[in-house]
Amino acid sequence: MTANGIASIGECMLELSGQAGPNWRMGFAGDTFNTLWALHALSPERPATYVSAFGDDPFSRDQIGFFAQNGIGIGNSPVIAGARPGLYAITLTGAERAFTYWRSDAAARQLASDPVALEKSLENQALVYFSGITLAILDNAARKILLAAIATARSTGSLVAFDPNYRPRLWQSRETAQAAILEALAVADIALPTFPDEQMLFADETPQATAERLGKLVGEVVVKNGEQPALIAMNGEAQTVEAVHVATPVDTTGAGDSFNGGYLAARLAGHAPADAARRAHKVAAAVVQVRGALAPFETLRAAFDS
Template sequence: MPDIAILGECMLEMAPTGQSNCFQQNFAGDVYSVAVYMARHSNSKVRVRLLTAVGEDAISLQFREALREERIDSTHVLTHPSRHMGLYMVKNEADGERHFTYWRGESAAKDFFKITDSYEINPPDYFFISGISLAIYDEPSLFNLKSWLKYLKDRGTTIVFDPNYRPALWSSTAATLEVYAWAFSLCDIALPGIEDMVQLYGTETPDEVFGLLKNYDIGTTIIKNGAQPIWYATSEETGQVAVTPCPNVVDTTAAGDSFNAAFLAARLSGDSLTASIEAGSALASKVIQHRGAILPRQHP
């Protein structure tokens, strides 16, 4: 059975219910969304391992229970003795576009590399990181992460990187560009969204993104572009896949994350590249028709 390790920060999400001043509590964060949807859509064909840190409080215990229910391996979910999970609130515009307010200063996940003497795991087949994963760590932690991922890649792990750029998490654009250059040079699969690439690099079209990333030895690049076709490039071919139409956009939270998850679940299960892209598009279309990052488990 192929396995994937997913590293980053999981958070408590407070999302509007549609009623005035009413919010619903959920667990979320980009890597949590990827882990949940991968576990659900791989049909137990992929082992999903989450690497993060939480606290000892009641919410953190609920989070661990949620991982168990979603069949996500929590062996490497560490317990911080004094910190807890971060929190964010979502506000949606009429067209479904979302805005976030964060409380993550004491997030336990930021100290993942500080509360363990050994974070070396058996090299997974795949390892997923995002721009948010990279942004939350201080310099010593980021140094350890870089060394660790090189160690894993040298032993055959396929590195997957979604830039998922959040300017507020970075000290400067220059700092972001330096870390992203390293991530692109290391990764085997890149999953950028046009919006992130426009903000950071000014690349407004798939061709411009491909032109930028050709400087790196990336085996597969998938470019997400909202309702526009999804572009892909490998060493053998370049093409595009139409996205699944969405008749009613309610909340675009986790659109990219759910695409990543279903795409990777299909790919790791042996599906073709285009079929995997179609799977990612189909799930993202469902997710953005509902509020919050995670669909109810009973949802088809």
């Protein structure tokens, strides 16, 4: 059987976005889910699986129902009695987002609790995607199980993409994050970092320094940098691709994740890296103009094809 699917591994939370007070709007989001959402919008012919662990409370059931309504399955992800999803709220200063989390006992922390189920969820995938947030919510033993399952999928032909997405609050120490992220890069074919994260974590002085450092570890690297150009490093060659100018961004939550979804969908469809990054910028520019991390499929498709 040809591997045709797309799997993304991590934590999808309940999301509060919009305005504080009685007008909060509740959705579902999380970096790896946001990327899968865009990927699925842009590659609808590929079976899409969100690999995580879920609870059995009404919110977990709603979340799984929301995925299903939108054509996204959960593979062999465990559903754990008594567990529940995490929650985060977005507060904005202008369009720049900050997050408050309630997630320390979320079901997703058990996503590697059944190694056999995890490996099964990663079978027959053309693409396996995960992030530094996926690593940050796991303990050491669970991280090892996850990376082993990803390495197995890669050895059977899956392309592996990884966004380090550094969230200092989720890690015990910067050194732990550095070590785990380097281990993840060792099993990745495509790395999709954001420059300010890499600057914080590895003290890179410029996006070029990030691209050079990661280019020695991974064959294909795209460094995002907000409204600044993205930098592609592939096989020792560097290219820059200008972002789209957005006059009035509303909420930058999910911009990087949606960029990744656009980039990977384009690469899976056979577009060259620079063309993929141009499409990804357009997708991300559409996402910064909506509140919350997810934009409607039609909005994403129109941006990708424009």
